[in-house]
Structures are given as C-alpha cells and as structure tokens.
Amino acid sequence: MPPENVFVPLASPFSPWEPGALGFTVFFCIVLAILALILFLSGFLVRRRPTPEKQRPYECGILPTGQGRFRYPVPFFLMAVFFLIFDVETAYIMAYAAAWPELGLPGYLRLAVFVVVLGLGLAYAWKKGGLDWNEEQGL
C-alpha cells in the first residue's frame, strides 16, 4: 500500500523547497532591479548643461582641424583584426585548459585542429605581408 500523503511538486524546478530555477530567477530580478536603479540614478542625478563649447571635442584647447573621421592607415585595422582573432583563440584555449581532466585526449585532438587551422591562417597572413607595418598604406 503506497503512502497516501506524499508531496509531489507540480513543477519541481520552481519549488521553494529544493534548489532550482526559483533562486536563480529571484537573483536575476534583483540584479535587474539594482542595475535599473543605478542606471536611472546616474541618468537622473547628473544635470546636463550642454553648451556649444562643451559639446566640442577637446584638442588641447584649440579648435580641431578637419574631420574626426579621417582616412587612417590600413595596418591599424589589420592589427586590430588579428588581435581579435588571436584573442578569441586564447579564450577558447583557457576554457579548454580548465576542462582538461574531463576531456582527455579526444578533447586535445579537437582543440589541436582548431589551433592548427588558426596557425595556418597566421602563416598565410604573415606571408602575405599583413604584419608589416607600413603607415603610408591605404592613404
């Protein structure tokens, strides 16, 4: 004979009696509320008094010459892109290194493919002269 008064929660993840989604949801809402409050206060408490001079770009007290959007040398862009790519690579490798005990050899091989592909890309960029710094390029 089965026991009669067994408590069967309807949606167990939201049960207040067990660790689950409810705690997370409450936490999430508090974070949202605090963020909203901070954003509101920093917007509300600041009194903006825009004047034409204040809205101008600061250039050592002198009126700037020409546009802020000027043509700039390509190497700056290339450097930025390369940095982005290899930065992302680092992020993956870090995450992978943290999980090394669980992943073992198969994980190692999978990551190796990723690194080798990127390495090939770097070699190609190097060979093409993408890493050479020529400031006149693109002007």
Place this chain on the structure above:
Amino acid sequence: MTDIRDAAFAPADYIINWARKNSLWPFFFGLSCCFVEEATAWGPRYDIARFGSEVFRGSPRQADVLIISGTMFKKVAPVALRLYEQMADPKWVISMGSCSNSGGMYDVYSVVQGSDQILPVDVYIPGCPPRPEALFEGLLLLQKKIAAGERPTRPVLHLPGGCEGGRRDHLIDGVNKCRDTRGPGYAGIPIRGTAATEPFFHGSRTAGMWTPAAPRIALRPDQEAVAADLLAAFGEDVALVPDSQDMPTYAVAPARIVEVLDRLKHASPTRFTRLEDLTAIDETARKDRPGHDATVVYTLTSLSAPGMVRLTCALPTRDASIASATGVWPAAAWYEREVAEMFGLAFAGHPDPRRLLTHRDWQGHPLRKDSEGRATNMAPFTEEEARRLEPVDAREILGPHADDGDYILNFGPHHYATHGILRYALALRGERIKAVGLDIGYHHRGVEKIGERQTWHQFIPYTDRVDYLSGVANNLSYVTAVETLAGIAVPPRAAYARVMLSELFRLSNHLMYFGTFLQDLGMMSPIFYALREREMVLDIIETITGGRLHPSWLRIGGMAADLPEGWKEMVDAFVKIFPGRLKEYHAGVTKNPIVRARCVGVGGISAADAIDWGVTGPNLRAAGVAWDRRKAMPYGAYADFDFDVPTREGGDCFARYLVRMDEMEQSLRIIEQAASNMPGGRYLSEDVRYCLPQKDEALRDIESLIHHFVNVTRGPRLPAGQAYAATEAPRGEQGYYLVSDGGSHAYRLRVRTPGFANIQALPLIAEGLRIADFVAVLASYDYILPDIDR
C-alpha cells in the same frame, strides 16, 4: 530667516557638499611660474593628497577645479576660456598668483590684467608665486565656500531652488572691478614716473647727473685679424665702431650685410659659426637723434676661438627692408620674424614672413617706442576680444608642409607633455610625424618692453621670471650685462656666492628635469625622489635669499645681503647627501631597459646642425660639442673653479638625459668649492654711483643713505653705450643685450634666450618620429616657456 525648504534639505546638502569639497579634482592646467609651486604642492613634502585634491586631471571633462596658475596672456585667453567651458559641472575657479589676480607685475600689452575679466573666479591666492602652503589655504577657502554657500540637493534632484558650483559671472572693468593698481579714482592720471621715460623723457633727472664714459675694450690679435680681413674685403661698407664696450662692433652697410655675415661664417680668419642673436633698435626716441630711425643688430659667436662680434645696420625708416640672413643661417628665420612684428621692419627674401609671437590679427608693433606698453592704458580685455583672437587653424601654421591626406593634430597649448603653453601642429601619417608646425607666443610677457621703463635696479625681479626654474641664474645674466656696461667690479665674496647660487639653481632645475622627463616617459616614482631633493636645494636657497623660485637676490655689483648664519652647514650637509642620491637615480633609471628603449637613438641631432641652429646648453653638449660658456668665456668667478664639461655623442634623448645627470655632479663640485673657499669681505661693490650701498652702511652714514635713496628711487644713470653678456644658464646660454642712452633705464633691453633657438631646431629632430617618441624628445629637450616667448 532660513527657508523651511532649506532646513528640510540641509542634511542632504551637508552630505553632498562634504563629498564634493573633499574630492576636488584640479585641472592639470598651468600657465607659468605658479604652476611650478602647484606641482610642488603635489610632491612629497607638501602632499596635496591630504586635502583630497591630488588627482590632477589632464582632460577638462574629468576636472572640476580650474586653478589658473600664472599669467593670463591675451593669446592664451581664448584657450583658457574654452577649457573652462569644457570642464564638468559643477565647477570652481581658483586664481593663483598675482598675475592671474590682476596682471601683477606684468602691466604690459600682452597680458590680461586679471583673469577675472574673462573667467568667474571664486578664490584668489596672492603671491608671486604663492608658496604651496598658500595654494592649500586657497583650496581650504574654496572648501569652506562650498560648505557654507552651496545647497546642491535640489539641483541634483531637479527641484527648483538651491545652488551649486562656483560663480558664473566674470567682472567688468569700470563696473565691478578696477584695473588701476592704485585703486579707483585715478583715471587719466599717468602712473608715477611715466613722463621721465621714453618717448619724451620730460623731467628725467638723469640729465643732471654725471657718469664716466663706458669702458672700452682693446682688440686682441685675432680680433685685429678679423677687422683687417673685413676691411680688405668690404672697404668702406664695413666700419669698426671705435668705442666698442664689450666686443668688436662693426657698422655695416645694409646692402652688404648678407655678404658680411657669409664671410664671417665661412671665410674670415676666425669663423663665427653661431648666430647668437639678431634684433633691432628703434632709434626714434634717442636723446640725440641719429640720422636713421632703426638699427638691426647681429651678434655672432665663434666656438673655435671663443669670442663674439656685433654687426649693426642702420636703416633709414622703421618700415625699411633689409635682406634676410636665412640663407646664411637658417636660425635667422625666427629672429627676423620677431624683429618684423615687433618693429615693423621687413626682411626681403624671408621664406615665411608671418607674425611669430603675437596673434595673426594683432595690431601694431609693440617694441616701437611710440607703441603703448601698459595694458592698463589700453582698452580692457574682454570675452569678445578673446573670441577675436581665437588661435589660428593648425593648417595655417603648417602651411605647405601638410597635405590633404594628413591627419592634423594640435599638440598643446594645453597638454601634459608640452611643459607649458606651447602649441605644436602635427601633420601625421598614421603614428608618424610628417611635419611639425610651431605656434609660440602664448607666453609672451613683453619683458623687453618692460625693460625700457624700469630703472636698472627695478628690472632685476623681471629677470627671475624669464626662466622661472632658474631664479638667481637669470639675475646673473642681467647684472653681468649691466656691470659690463658700467665697468663695475664685483667683490670676490659676492662673485663666489653668485656662482654657488647659480649652481644650486642649476641643480634645482635639473632635478625638476629628471622628474618630469621620466614622468613623461611613464615612470611615476622619480619625480617624487627628485622633488624631495629639490626641496633640500630650495631650503638652502630660501635660507640665503628668503625666496624659493624668484628670489631677485642679485644686485648690480653684488647681492642683496650677506650670506646668513648657518648657510655653510646646510650646504655641507647637502653636498654630503646628494652624491648618494644621484647613485640611487642612476641605479633606478639609467639602467632601466624601458627608459633605454624609449630614449637611445631617438631624436638625435648632429653637432653641425646644433651649432648652425644656435642650440646651446646641455642639448648642444649632448651632440658632442664641448662648449660651455663657464669654461670657454668665463664670467664672474667661474675661472677660479675646477670642473669638467660633460659631453655625449649623438644628441639623442638619452644623451641629453645623461649630460644633465653628469652636470649635476659637476655643479655639486662647484658648490663644494665655492662653499669651502668662500672669501670674506664686502657683498656689494663700493661703486655706489651705480650700486646700492650695503645695508649696514645705509643705516649708519648719511652719504650711503643718500646713494641708497637716489639709486632706489630715480635709479642710477648708466653711461651711454651697449653691452651684451651671456651666461651658461641651466638650459643654455642666456644673454642680455643692453643699450643705454645715458638714462636711468635701458633704452633697449634684449633677452637672448636659449629656449628660443633650441625650440626653433625642434622640427629638425622631431620630423619622422612617432608621437610617443615626440613626447620623449620634448621631455628630454628641457625648454621653458617664458624663456622662449619672453
């Protein structure tokens, strides 16, 4: 009666005010001398962090206190206005120092007589310059003002009422301020003594005084040879002036000046390789009018056979034209531009005949005798005037040196790394500097004009401020020139004390250099060490002179008072401590690989270029030229001292740094010798015709008292003539060229400064470098603004 709402918001007001007043963030904005004391306040001994204001912000967006430290120049006023506008609200303004408060001692055409005429000032700090303690007093007053007067809660909560931030209004001359230093009510009454100065000299008492003629020099054999060579080559077009007081002087026919200069540089028996100075004299207010209205004066220096020569060209009118010397010396470019704007003369064939120091739209030629010198006699400087004198566009400064594809960047006048209000317009290709355009004159204080209305003694305080980190060393250049002109012998005790003080100031200057140079390279700590040692030097200087930056301590023929009791112990203690500190610097900095990477091989200049452009001082010695005026053409007591002239090769940033480090060691040697061999005796010359009597004598006998009275009131009459004397100031060779008409003040006073020539050569060094290297070059180059703009 307190409003009920005021009472309701009082606790919140109190809290907001408390937070604001204890975290005032000053704007990193310095105009001149006062900023040195402001920076010292940030240093280790004074430590402004105790008052919550150590965060000096480089951008106006992050700052809420504008400390106007220094002289508000008409040329920089539009910049200061804009920077104030760009600061975050609520904001406050402290006016630091007499210049900023009222124009101070600079009642001159280029200076605003009080920054409160254009900016709303909350607190005034008196002093010239105010000590760091005075700055703290000002800061505390501002804190009190905030706590007592502001009710910020309601503005913060967008409710009506309440108040926050400093004043918003500026003062208007004749309505709520008076520019007359005597106070209101004197309108139309000229300042005392005006009539006795040029252009009319009515009632000048010097006419009734007699002085012996100025001393004359006898030509050395090598100078005779030059004279003979010139006479042979040019015949009647070059004439040796018979009564040269300081160096051989030739009157040259204007049509042949370029040929004569070229010969002296390239073909004469003694080669004069440096154009020391080029200036002019307006002759229209002479007591005895010569047949011409203007004279152009060229001063040349020979480095191979230490000696100088002067050439004068008489021009019929003040609008006359003369051939440009830029073909012989490229360095003539700026000198000629300055003469052209100051006197109205024209230089035919000049590659770039624009105004140099004054604004493009400036009216008139300030150094003409009939041009108004006092700002208080001119219309008040207003905000509208500031808008009119808006600094010119960078593209205009660069001219043909910039292309359409270049990115134009203004570097200064307000910038951490410019070490003063100097503006570089950079044409950039990426990070690389393609061309540098210089815009100077933001710090033009018109001292040459002032020199023509102050008596010979009265001018001494102005010399201190020409290179505001070198104090007494500046006095020395000026009094040496006066002493040359009048033939005054300086007693040995004074001569030694002058040497000692000059070297102490060299140390103080180089210590500041050491700190700021490395700070600009991104090394934060050295400045704290350097300021610690600098305070020790300043303590000695203060014990002896009573002042820190501007002691105005030297007098014609000696110094203001005898050395006080206890000076020797202080100097001895310092001499003992300092070598160890120097070792510390070398250990921490000189071997630092990052410093080396930033400096070695960066921004070099060749010896030939440096000489050709008139570069002097440590910057010249860093290029491998062993030329030091203290050794080559000794003045004062320097011939008695044993010291070396440190040099380096290559003239790069690292060489410039090392030369200065070595110079500190040599200065210390000189100080040690001066202290141990200090002679006894008088500290002022007995020649009371020109010099003040010693104070104890003036208090004891009536004769000395009379001399004292005459010399401090109407001033001594110096013989008619001209003299140039240069000294090896910390930053290079600083010379004073004095022209006397036999009056109690200079007829023409010209300051030849090292900075002017050094900075003119800067594009040579900087073009082709990257921006970060440019900062290293500026920091290692060690210039100072009043020394460039005067």
